[in-house]
Structure formats: C-alpha cells, structure tokens
Amino acid sequence: ETGVTQTPRHLVMGMTNKKSLKCEQHLGHNAMYWYKQSAKKPLELMFVYNFKEQTENNSVPSRFSPECPNSSHLFLHLHTLQPEDSALYLCASSQEFDFYEQYFGPGTRLTVT
Amino acid sequence: AQSVAQPEDQVNVAEGNPLTVKCTYSVSGNPYLFWYVQYPNRGLQFLLKYITGDNLVKGSYGFEAEFNKSQTSFHLKKPSALVSDSALYFCAVRDQAGTALIFGKGTTLSVSS
Numbered sequence: 164e165t166g167v168t169q170t171p172r173h174l175v176m177g178m179t180n181k182k183s184l185k186c187e188q189h190l191g192h193n194a195m196y197w198y199k200q201s202a203k204k205p206l207e208l209m210f211v212y213n214f215k216e217q218t219e220n221n222s223v224p225s226r227f228s229p230e231c232p233n234s235s236h237l238f239l240h241l242h243t244l245q246p247e248d249s250a251l252y253l254c255a256s257s258q259e260f261d262f263y264e265q266y267f268g269p270g271t272r273l274t275v276t
Numbered sequence: 277a278q279s280v281a282q283p284e285d286q287v288n289v290a291e292g293n294p295l296t297v298k299c300t301y302s303v304s305g306n307p308y309l310f311w312y313v314q315y316p317n318r319g320l321q322f323l324l325k326y327i328t329g330d331n332l333v334k335g336s337y338g339f340e341a342e343f344n345k346s347q348t349s350f351h352l353k354k355p356s357a358l359v360s361d362s363a364l365y366f367c368a369v370r371d372q373a374g375t376a377l378i379f380g381k382g383t384t385l386s387v388s389s
Contacts, residue, residue: 167319206320206366206379219376253319264310265377267319 166190167268169254175274178244184271186237186254192266193259195237197229200251200270212237213259244275278303280369282380289357290388297352297383299367309350310368310377311341320366326350337361357387 167188176182188195197209211219212231226248228240237254251272255265279302289295301307308327312320324335331343341352352365367380 169319203381205381208376211376221376255320264322264325265320266322267312269317269319 166266167254167256169252169268169271171271172269173272173274175276176241176244177276178246180244181240181242183241184239184252184254184273186239186268188235188237188254188256188266188268190256190266192256193234194257194263195231195234196255196257196265197237197239198253198255200253206253210239241273244273246275249273249275278369278376278378280367280378280380282365282367282383284383285381286384286386288386288388291359292356295354295357295361295385295387297365297367297385299350299352299380300348301350301367301369302348303369307350308370309341309343310370311335311339311350311352312366312368312379314364314366314382316363323352323365357385359387359389361385362387 170185194213196211199207199209208221209223210229215231226243230238251270253270254268257263257265281300283298287297310325311323313323314320323339324333324341326333326343334340339354341350343350362385364382364384366382368377370377
C-alpha cells in the first residue's frame with residue numbers, strides 16, 4: 164500500500180489528549196478525503212479537499228479539525244474526543260471528483276479511553 | 277438524496293461456485309457506481325466501476341458487475357469463487373452533480389473450501 168499511507172496505524176488516546184492523524188498520497192491526485200468507519204455502519208464521509216481547498220464538511224463535530232497543506236498531505240487533528248469516536252479512520256485520494264475511483268490508505272485504528 | 281442498499285449482511289458460497297453480492301441504489305439522474313473490497317486490517321481496494329456504456333463491467337480479480345437501470349441495481353458477480361475472495365464488499369454510488377461517494381453498509385463474503 165505505497166499509494167496512500169497513513170500514520171499511525173494504531174492510536175490510543177485519552178479524552179483530554181490532543182493528537183493528529185497523517186495521510187500522504189503518492190499518486191499525484193488532486194482530491195483527498197477523510198472517512199470514519201465504525202462497526203456495522205456504512206462509511207461516513209467526514210471531509211473532502213479538492214486542490215487543497217475544503218469542499219465538504221459533513222457535519223463533523225469541531226473536535227475533529229482537518230488540515231491540507233498541499234495536495235499530497237492531509238491531517239486530522241483530534242482533541243477532547245469521546246469514546247464513541249473510537250473507529251477506523253480512513254484517508255482516500257482520487258484524481259478529481261466526478262467518476263474517478265478513490266484509493267484508500269490502510270487506516271488508523273483509534274481507541275478513545 | 278442518494279442512497280445505496282446492500283440487502284445481505286453476509287453471503288456464503290462454496291469454493292468454485294458462482295457468487296453474487298447484491299446492490300441497489302437511488303440517485304437523481306445517471307449514477308456513477310463502484311465496488312470496493314476490504315480485507316481485515318486493510319483499507320478499501322477499488323474493484324470496478326460503471327460510468328457509462330456497456331452494462332457489464334469487468335474488474336480486478338475476475339469480478340464483474342452488471343448495471344441494470346430499470347431495477348436500479350449493480351450486483352457484483354464472479355463465476356467461480358476462491359477462498360481468498362473472503363472479505364467485506366462495499367457498493368458505492370455518486371450522482372453526476374454530487375461530490376460525495378455514498379457507501380452501502382457492506383456485505384461479508386465467506387467462501388468455504
């Protein structure tokens with residue numbers, strides 16, 4: 164999975180901690196995405212960036228803060244999370260919007276204690 | 277509003293038998309349809325997509341899917357299942373005006389030897 168990489172792969176944090184998830188794509192794509200995957204639920208789109216500009220914020224709580232410094236990197240800053248935020252966080256990229264398929268990273272398994 | 281349904285939580289087939297994983301969708305206008313597969317502890321991998329043209333789409337690992345506009349379906353098929361096909365399969369849809377890809381809740385495919 165060298166196309167889209169995510170670090171760390173696993174993260175355990177307390178509710179008062181601040182941490183960041185990192186995503187990097189090596190595919191020359193222009194769009195990047197954050198998804199949340201919880202057990203028994205469909206993937207939830209959180210944020211979309213196109214050419215470094217945020218184009219969609221899917222009613223995500225402010226304790227999640229995205230950052231996209233360039234088209235290859237995407238961060239998700241976390242602070243004062245809740246136990247229900249424990250999930251697999253997936254990053255994806257695509258050439259552009261429209262009909263281009265998305266390529267996913269392996270995800271960060273987040274546990275909030 | 278866009279939506280996608282995968283009516284089966286799990287599909288069980290014997291190795292060598294044909295498999296079908298069902299997907300139905302609802303969009304306004306013409307759909308862009310995708311299938312992804314997720315192996316344990318991995319991100320989603322793109323299998324195939326329908327944008328326009330031939331209703332039968334061929335993808336990776338011998339999978340194919342048939343677009344049926346009248347039944348608003350996009351079922352995933354494979355003529356002969358392998359044990360290594362066992363994974364979680366997601367159908368996704370986007371309409372031509374949308375930016376977000378809407379995923380189904382996933383279907384677990386179990387292929388027994």
